[in-house]
Amino acid sequence: MMLPILAQIFWTGFANAAYYVLFTIAFALIVKVVQLWNFAQAGMMGIAFYTMYTVINFLEWPTWAAFLIGVAVTAAAGLLVEFYGLRTLRRRRSSNLMFFIFTLIFSELIAYVLMFLFGTEPVTLFPSILSPVRIIHGIAVTDWDLTAIAVTSASLIAVWLFLQFHHEGQFLLAVADNGRLAELYGISAQRAYLVAFAIAAVFSCEGMYLFGTRAAVLPTTPNDLMLFAVIGTLLGGMGRLFAAAAAAVVLALVQSYSVLVIASKWQGLVLYGFLFVVIVLFPRGFRLPGFRARRAIPAPTPAQAKV
């Protein structure tokens, strides 16, 4: 009797983790490349959702067009943040606190603009939130579950391939390792930042598409969703994209399974508990016992490089 329940919770929790993984990758990528705790991502997620919502429900264009326009608008917003916000702060040599405040205020501003434009009624991307379901070995599997897992898996593979084999991806890693040194080698850190924001826009859009086809969204919803991304990034360790994604999956599963030992109404508490424990005990991220990160090879000095 218990096994099917555990299996169902695992499956649904795993499928629901999809959008958390996408948000976490977007957040962790900016942390890694731009060295910025980008709370403006909540604003990007809001822009992504409401752009797709507008295209689907008001313009009545097909879903693929809505997604592409959503990515374009979100990426444009990200680039504007980089061009007119972050670069200005860098020029002024602003403190980390100022960057933090800027990104936080940007998200709040976007939430209020979206409230003004779209009202504050909860809305979904499509009129129906039901997804066809099939029972496989006693487990209810919806089309949404399969779509979410497929989209997220494909996105993770794509970003891995991009970072490993595409020269722009390798530039991102170089800038992430040492921005100044990368520039000495002719790699534009500014360009790397823009590419990182563009990729984050794609992931934010995918995540909000999945979320908005399953649950109702308010202009302030992305702020709540960001908590997962922040904890995932902290738990995975700074700069470890795929560890952060794995942490998001673990968090989603822990939250889902927590209902077996605590009342459903306290599920939200689990996240804050995690956040507290991670900050206090694992400020550099959690690593499995016996797991040792590859020792980073010291970057050559410019003089060595010239030789």
Place this chain on the structure above:
Amino acid sequence: MSDNRPASLRRRTLLATAMAGVASTSLPAIAQDKPKLRLGVALPLTGSQALFGTDQVRAAQWGAEDINRKGGVNGQPLEMIVQDTQADPQTGINAFNHLIGVDKVPVIAVAWSSVVQATAPVATRDTTLALSIGASSTKVAHLGDYVYTTYPLANVDVTALAKYVYNTLGKRTGAVLYINNESGLEGGRVFRDVFTQLGGKIVAYEAYDPTATDFTGMLLKVRVADPEIIHIQGLTADTPQVIAQMRQLGMQQRVTSYSAGYNPQLIKQLGAAAEGFIVTSLAPGPGDNPNVAAFIERWKKEMGRAPNGLPYTQYLYDYPYIVSSIYAWLAKNNLPVSGENFRKGLVEIREFDLPMTGKLVVNPDHTVDKPVYLLTVKDGAFVPLATIS
């Protein structure tokens, strides 16, 4: 007064001004030169409950316009002043302070249990009559001398529903899923207690977080308990999600809810999965009262749709009629307009014959009794199921 949210504040002010403007510009010439009789409304125009709140304000506005079109109260027009509460207690207190301190209204319509409870001390302190119209918590009846309800409290419709489920549908085991807030806690408890007292058994009693979007774990617990019926005491955003996930997990039990579930959007979101869903309504339908049919037609004509939460809008439409009766009573008895005299008028008049919800009797214990109308979803629409006196 500031809530540190200027954009929201500006929007609320704009909306309130627009509403008030519309109400006053529609006055007939005969009444324009006489002093206006003010009435306050504190409802959510923004926030997650704005879907209902804005429609309720519109209904009250129509009520005031219709009274004014017929000459107002002894030739004096009503002027409705609206403040946004966002269905948030603190914002509700700000709204009350503004309506009482700045707009000088003697009576305020307010809804949402948590807001009614938060604003009750303000109404009592400033001796202003607060009429709760839509809040279902039974605590509303115990909030002081200046807080009355015109809307039957949770124990009325949820009690009737639990009795119907046990006596008429013959269900003996049930589950209660409720949102972890004031109205959820209260309504869930009432359903559980009544159903249990009748001899039924509540096999699962689960609360969920208001921000939750995944209900799988909770629903699996309920699935194991295998109840014959499931009662959801939730809100407009979460109730469809709970039902959708329930159906996707293969749970086919009939679902009941209270008046918050009476929402056409829910049928759109759930499609065939909504069939058989039972909700309560504390207001008569088009078949019970011809004014309601005309009211719905008016919505379709002017707004192109049915109202969200039709029964609530019916009660709000009647609000200016209650106020106009009390204003007429004050004039007849040569009493000055004040919150204290408004309260006296309400208690003295006690029985009101209202166009949209019929007869209203205000009990000395601050409650009202009304028939409960049950509706169910059939062929993609809400249809009458039973009326319980």
